[in-house]
Amino acid sequence: MIIYPILLPLIFAIITVLFWENQQVKRALSIISTGLLMIVNINIFFLVYREGIQVVQVGDWPAPFGISLVVDLFSAIMLLTTSIIAFLLAIYSFSGIDLARRKFGYFPLFQFLLMGVNGALCTGDLFNLYVWFEVMLMSSFVLIALGGERTQIEGAIKYVILNLLASTLFLSAIGLTYNLAGTLNMADLALRLQVVQTSGQVTVIAVLFLVAFGIKSAIFPLFFWLPASYHTPPVTITALFSALLTKVGMYTLIRFFTLLFPFESEFTHTIILTSAGFTMLTGVLGAASQTDLRRLLSFHIISQIGYIFMGLGLFTEYAIAASIYFLVHIILAKTALFLSAGMVESIQGSFDLKKLGGLYKHRIGLSMLFLLPALSVAGLPPFSGFFAKLGLIIAGLESKQYFIIGLALFVSLMTLFSMTKVWNEAYWKPPKDSQYADQQKPVSAWRWVPSITIVLFSVLLGLLANPIFEVCQMAAAQLMDPTQYIRAVLGMVR
Amino acid sequence: MQRSIILPVATRFLMPLMLVFSIFLLLRGHNEVGGGFVGGLVAASALMLYAISTSPSALWRLLPLDPRFIAGIGLLISLFSGFIPLFYEKPFMTGIWIETPLPVLGKIGTPTLFDLGVYVLVIGVVVWILLEFAEDE
Numbered sequence: 001m002i003i004y005p006i007l008l009p010l011i012f013a014i015i016t017v018l019f020w021e022n023q024q025v026k027r028a029l030s031i032i033s034t035g036l037l038m039i040v041n042i043n044i045f046f047l048v049y050r051e052g053i054q055v056v057q058v059g060d061w062p063a064p065f066g067i068s069l070v071v072d073l074f075s076a077i078m079l080l081t082t083s084i085i086a087f088l089l090a091i092y093s094f095s096g097i098d099l100a101r102r103k104f105g106y107f108p109l110f111q112f113l114l115m116g117v118n119g120a121l122c123t124g125d126l127f128n129l130y131v132w133f134e135v136m137l138m139s140s141f142v143l144i145a146l147g148g149e150r151t152q153i154e155g156a157i158k159y160v161i162l163n164l165l166a167s168t169l170f171l172s173a174i175g176l177t178y179n180l181a182g183t184l185n186m187a188d189l190a191l192r193l194q195v196v197q198t199s200g201q202v203t204v205i206a207v208l209f210l211v212a213f214g215i216k217s218a219i220f221p222l223f224f225w226l227p228a229s230y231h232t233p234p235v236t237i238t239a240l241f242s243a244l245l246t247k248v249g250m251y252t253l254i255r256f257f258t259l260l261f262p263f264e265s266e267f268t269h270t271i272i273l274t275s276a277g278f279t280m281l282t283g284v285l286g287a288a289s290q291t292d293l294r295r296l297l298s299f300h301i302i303s304q305i306g307y308i309f310m311g312l313g314l315f316t317e318y319a320i321a322a323s324i325y326f327l328v329h330i331i332l333a334k335t336a337l338f339l340s341a342g343m344v345e346s347i348q349g350s351f352d353l354k355k356l357g358g359l360y361k362h363r364i365g366l367s368m369l370f371l372l373p374a375l376s377v378a379g380l381p382p383f384s385g386f387f388a389k390l391g392l393i394i395a396g397l398e399s400k401q402y403f404i405i406g407l408a409l410f411v412s413l414m415t416l417f418s419m420t421k422v423w424n425e426a427y428w429k430p431p432k433d434s435q436y437a438d439q440q441k442p443v444s445a446w447r448w449v450p451s452i453t454i455v456l457f458s459v460l461l462g463l464l465a466n467p468i469f470e471v472c473q474m475a476a477a478q479l480m481d482p483t484q485y486i487r488a489v490l491g492m493v494r
Numbered sequence: 495m496q497r498s499i500i501l502p503v504a505t506r507f508l509m510p511l512m513l514v515f516s517i518f519l520l521l522r523g524h525n526e527v528g529g530g531f532v533g534g535l536v537a538a539s540a541l542m543l544y545a546i547s548t549s550p551s552a553l554w555r556l557l558p559l560d561p562r563f564i565a566g567i568g569l570l571i572s573l574f575s576g577f578i579p580l581f582y583e584k585p586f587m588t589g590i591w592i593e594t595p596l597p598v599l600g601k602i603g604t605p606t607l608f609d610l611g612v613y614v615l616v617i618g619v620v621v622w623i624l625l626e627f628a629e630d631e
Contacts, residue, residue, distance in 0.1 A: 003586045011573065018566045060579070060588035 001047065002054050002071045004040045005079055005118040008033060013111035026107045027094060033111060034087040037118075041076075041083040048076040049471070053478070053488035055124070063490050064188040070124035070489055073475035074324060078121050078251055081328050085243045085335055086114050088454050089236060094446035096236035096342055101146050109146075110240070113139035117244045121251060124489055126174050126184040129252065133170065133216070137163055140245060144233050155229035162225040166215035173208035180205065187489035190259050190482050206261040206268050210253070217249025219309055220278035223302045227286060230301070231294035231351075235342035238294060242301050243335045247327055250308050254323060257312060258479040273313035277404055280306030280411040287418045293341045293351040296422065297334070300377065303411060304330045307392060310404055314395050321476035322391030325469055329376070329384040332458040336373035339451045340366070344426060347441050353422065357431030366443065367427045369451050373458055374423065378416035384462035387469065505547040512540035520613050521599065521606075530609035534616025541617070542624050550628040553621070561625060565618030572611030575604045 012033035019025040048054055048071055056069045071079070090110070097106055116136030123129050141163075145156035178184055180201055181192040193202060211222065218226040226246070230238050261268065283303025290296040308330070311323025341351065343366060348356055360367045376383035389412060396405040461468060478484055516537035523529030545553035557564070579588035591603030599606075 007573075007586070014566050014569045014573065017569075018563060020562055056585055058585055058587050060585050 009111040009115035013108045016108045030090045030107045034090040038083040041079045045076040045080045064185045068124035069122045088450035092450045095444040109139045152232040155232035159229040170212035187486040213249045217246045230298040239338035276309035284414040291353045317480045319395035321473040324472040326388040329388045333373040333376045336454045340370040353425035356426040357429045360427040374419040379412045387465040501547045530612030534613040538617045538620035561618045561622035568615030575607035
């Protein structure tokens with residue numbers, strides 16, 4: 001069962017390649033594929049919810065020797081969120097991606113990217129994880145450069161170089177791990193690292209992984225590639241990247257520090273908390289200085305990553321649960337913001353806040369599609385952002401980390417300020433150019449249907465905060481007790 | 495420009511030899527040096543030799559399908575070999591072998607099919623890439 005999230009995108013990517021010339025078929029295939037993926041992932045989620053961690057030993061090789069695929073509740077939540085986003089973005093790309101890009105393999109790349117993301121979420125083997133990250137990065141390299149505009153190539157070069165550096169560090173860390181422990185199966189590794197936990201080498205490896213995935217998930221001081229590259233491709237691709245790529249990096253960090261390095265509490269967790277604080281702050285300050293809508297939203301990605309990272313740094317069960325809830329919240333809310341920015345651009349032809357204006361007067365519905373997720377990201381009740389931040393702050397109070405709490409609240413306020421700025425400039429003020437004043441250019445249904453759906457999901461996440469947070473707490477309990485994971489993969493604890 | 499006669503004549507002998515050799519590499523690949531990837535590269539270079547000695551459009555005519563299709567079919571063959579164990583209620587990609595060795599082919603199983611897929615895929619991809627660069631004069 002749990003291998004299908006990886007196989008489905010692969011099968012459909014191959015079929016899409018066979019229909020290279022036929023745009024209609026490729027679009028239809030992409031919707032069918034992501035729709036099926038969503039159904040499969042809903043099933044997986046309920047399976048894991050009811051019956052506990054699911055394991056498949058690929059090729060029937062027993063656990064420490066072959067590659068294990070493991071889905072616990074955290075993976076299942078991430079898989080489900082990913083496939084919902086993928087489905088909606090597949091619909092949005094009907095009008096959000098131009099013909100030239102659709103002809104040049106946008107659809108197969110989309111599928112390969114999904115395959116990489118799902119693989120990274122499912123795998124229980126360190127080297128296999130590296131392979132999935134490469135699959136993901138290869139697809140994203142091409143997606144970000146696709147179209148070949150000058151700014152795009154510039155952004156793509158920065159993106160490629162820094163991500164290749166991260167991959168090199170990742171690979172070196174894997175080498176060191178193998179040298180130390182003699183295994184790369186994550187469950188087996190967790191057992192063996194417990195034995196050698198006093199060794200300084202383990203800390204070195206932990207920090208190497210931290211840096212490698214820190215680059216990939218854009219934490220302070222390693223985030224510089226993100227604002228330099230994320231605003232260059234079309235907004236659909238940016239939404240896809242912001243929803244999947246940095247978040248998979250975050251997923252991996254949470255997985256590593258709960259499963260492999262849970263005893264690394266004092267040294268690494270101080271680094272994590274410090275970095276989380278700076279990530280929040282620099283992200284939101286960067287956003288405050290931007291006037292380009294896409295760049296502004298890109299800086300907010302960084303700022304919000306800081307919150308998830310903060311939960312990992314606090315490292316209590318409640319904090320991890322809040323981080324998981326925050327991950328789901330930010331994936332939905334951020335994608336909604338990017339999609340609404342895409343619609344604004346399709347009406348007024350610009351992302352520049354100085355040129356935009358007057359949208360609220362004629363487009364109240366469209367403005368709501370920005371306002372609701374924006375308030376959610378800023379953390380106002382009753383939206384999901386409020387509960388996510390509340391969870392983190394309660395966790396912080398419990399561990400008496402008052403400084404980081406104060407910072408988180410301050411950044412929240414700054415986020416609200418920044419969102420208000422966008423609201424004032426793009427929606428409230430009269431447009432500078434009078435030709436936009438009473439413009440009634442229609443927005444394609446392929447754009448507003450997925451946008452409304454995603455905003456609905458985001459609002460529901462806030463309204464149903466209690467049951468959803470309980471599921472996140474179950475996932476966190478599984479994460480904080482690695483013996484469950486180890487027992488599921490290796491059969492029994494030796 | 496005057497074409498040399500040596501290359502087309504040599505190609506006529508070399509190409510079948512290389513193609514046969516590529517299949518030899520494909521089949522011995524499971525436990526010895528060789529395999530689908532190497533075999534595919536040798537086969538693709540045989541085809542490219544033909545394109546160089548005659549012309550790229552001649553190779554287009556020679557190929558039964560668009561290289562893109564060849565690559566896609568190769569991937570599908572490899573993927574299908576992974577699905578076979580599912581019918582025997584084993585996990586994805588479990589190696590299943592026939593009991594008695596066949597003449598010439600030897601002992602084959604799902605990994606052989608996987609290798610065949612890789613072979614076809616590599617031919618498709620390499621020819622696809624090189625033909626994009628090559629143009630008729």
